[in-house]
Amino acid sequence: MHPNPLFRTNDHALLESMIDEIGFGTVFASLPDGPHATHTPVLSDGNGSIRFHLANRNALTPHLAGSRALITITGPDAYVSPRWYDNRDTVPTWDYAAIEMQGQVKQLGEADLEDFLHAIIVKFEGRIEGEPWQASETSEVVWKALLNGITGFEMQVSDWRPTLKLSQKKNAAERARIAAGHDARGKSAIANLMREITA
Template identity: 50%
Template sequence: MHPNPAFRQDDRALYEALIEQVGFGMVFADTPDGPRVAHTPLLSTGDGAIQFHLARGNALTRHLAGCNALAVINGPDGYVSPRWYADPAQVPTWNYIALELEGPVRRMDADGLQGLLTALSQQQEERLVHGAIWTMDKMPKEKLRAMLAGIAGFEMEIRAWRPTFKLSQNKSQDERERVAAGLEVEGSPAIARLMRQLGDAQ
């Protein structure tokens, strides 16, 4: 989390929206083999937890249950050039959105894992424009059982939410608009849009 309090948003609904929209993140934990990270789809339960799954062979899988872990979801980002300020005698920076979640992890049972995969695939399939929605019942039962045996499901109880919404809030409104316009022109429209939606709300 960025140390400047200007870059924080105290909005749980916004955090939940970021998890849902991005849907993917990193889970970090310390293990007897050293610190490890896994990249995985993430699903919010809506009541203060996130769920995810890992391959059984992943370096984190055998260590996660019962440990305290950190999950990170990254939103849009973009390089900010000093040339966009009225006074260019400033340093470059980077605008970005990130959410850190910390808490204890438990391993899910087989029913919980299947429920997670069903909810996750439904959430993502409904976003696709073309073709019929795929559902897990389209898989032969034996093949599904074999695939489920190769992964493990986990749930993290979120005890700490640490957001960073670095959107040039430490600059004037005119300067923020200049930066947003620069980001937009240079191919970072998502962070520019969020600067206009959220940056002025501070």
């Protein structure tokens, strides 16, 4: 989390919308041989509970249940050029949005893991045009083999540490130029978030 309080937010609905839109995060935990990170789809229930799954062979898997972990969601980001500032006698920076969530982790039972998998499939298949693929198209043999190779987890978030660094220290005209610059570089997601947050 960025140390400047200007870049923080208490807008929980915005954070949930970011988790929902991105749907993918990084899980961090400290193991006996040092810190580890892994990447996984995530699903929030909107009430501080984040579900995810890992391969059974992942180094984190046997250590997560009953421990505290950190999950990060990385939102849009973009380089900020001093050419967009009133005073070019400065240095470049970066606009970005990210969420850190920390909490206690528990292991999901098989039924809850299957519920998670079906929910994530329906959610993301629904975002692709055309007829969606359905889990029922997978044979029971293949489904069970894949299910037996993963472990589901749920983290109850106790600490939310978001960073929305969106050029808030700049004046309105500069922020407009920065957003336009992001748009011109194909970075519309960060430009739109910037307009929404700093308007």
